[in-house]
Amino acid sequence: MEELGPHVIAEFHGWHITSTVMMNTLLTAFVTLVSYLSTRRLQAVPGRLQNVLEAVVEVLEGLVEENMGEKGKEYFPFIGTLFLYILLSNWMGAIPGLHSPTSDINVTAALAVIVLLASHVYGLSKKGLAHFKHYLEPMPIFLPLNLMEEVTKPLSLAFRLFGNVTGEHIVVAVLGLIVPLLVPVPMSLFGLFTGLIQALVFTMLAMVYITQATEEE
């Protein structure tokens, strides 16, 4: 159970390189490589790889449009990146030898802060300073509650993702300790499913927060 959480694998001029950084780099390299290879020669009649990526993008676009409407198009790059990153890093843990970057609470906390900042930036760019009026709604007396929400929103986002992914890993690890043969496999498969659902939930909530921040009365 010692491997819970990130461990330092190298030190570089006083910077600790943890396993999370390595896994993140690996994931980024993989996604970049696949995207580059599949879009290097775009064709009207897509090849195999291009076809797969087009399907992924179309599904994500449908998801964003379903939840944010026609205006959601401009947030699609952000939401899509978030979804792909979380999904792939959740699934990464199922590969022996690798582990999920999202099972490190620093990563999920960073993602949650990014979502929070993005909702404020989008709100400010859409509505200007009127964006901050929503703190006084429905009544000025709700100000402390609304301010508290600014803390609880990213906290719950971060803990939800971290807890789900870590819990999944611990269950698989414990099962593997008791019965190493075949028994952890169904649990691992279930982990793929929860990984998808959690990625969906995270992006869904990000979309809700952004819509809340940008909608006009």
Added chain:
Amino acid sequence: MITAKALVLAVTILSAALAIGLGTIGPGLGQGIAISRAVEGIARQPEAADNIRMTMLIGIAIIESLTIYAFVIALVLIFANPLLGRV
């Protein structure tokens, strides 16, 4: 004679177990209600099954996060106990 550290350890383990045990009751009931309503809805309107299933899954995942908070607290108690440094 029980040392202070042993006492803190014992209470920590007990509270971690209680946190996850009690923390699953409420969300368990809530998920049961959500699923039963979703199944009713699908039985009444099979053509809306896809929509209902999607909404149910999202809702369940959000309810589940309550248990996950309890789980995170149990994890903190076991792996990163803040109280052990004080005894």
